[in-house]
Amino acid sequence: xxxxxxxxxxxxxxxxxxxxxxxxxxxxxxxxxxxxxxxxxxxxxxxxxxxxxxxxxxxxxxxxxxxxxxxxxxxxxxxxxxxxxxxxxxxxxxxxxxxxxxxxxxxx
Numbered sequence: 001x002x003x004x005x006x007x008x009x010x011x012x013x014x015x016x017x018x019x020x021x022x023x024x025x026x027x028x029x030x031x032x033x034x035x036x037x038x039x040x041x042x043x044x045x046x047x048x049x050x051x052x053x054x055x056x057x058x059x060x061x062x063x064x065x066x067x068x069x070x071x072x073x074x075x076x077x078x079x080x081x082x083x084x085x086x087x088x089x090x091x092x093x094x095x096x097x098x099x100x101x102x103x104x105x106x107x108x
Contacts, residue, residue: 007081008057010049012039012064016072026069033067054078 039047
């Protein structure tokens with residue numbers, strides 16, 4: 001059963017060096033891999049994906065682990081839908097409504 005405590009958001013945050021052409025290629029490949037897996041860009045190096053269960057979140061995390069660049073630092077966060085709903089977002093000093101990435105619309 002879907003609900004605010006079962007459904008989860010998987011966040012992937014990363015730092016990948018971009019000092020050389022090879023570094024830039026690796027960073028871009030990782031970003032594109034995340035997009036190809038269905039993630040949405042939340043910020044430059046922070047991507048989100050909505051899943052209906054913890055089990056699906058774990059499966060997705062394993063897929064991300066296989067794509068981590070050899071010189072990158074990647075963190076995977078698991079946040080319940082309820083917790084994500086409490087997020088406060090600011091733009092230019094003003095609070096704005098949180099935008100749900102498109103895949104979340106499939107489960108609402």
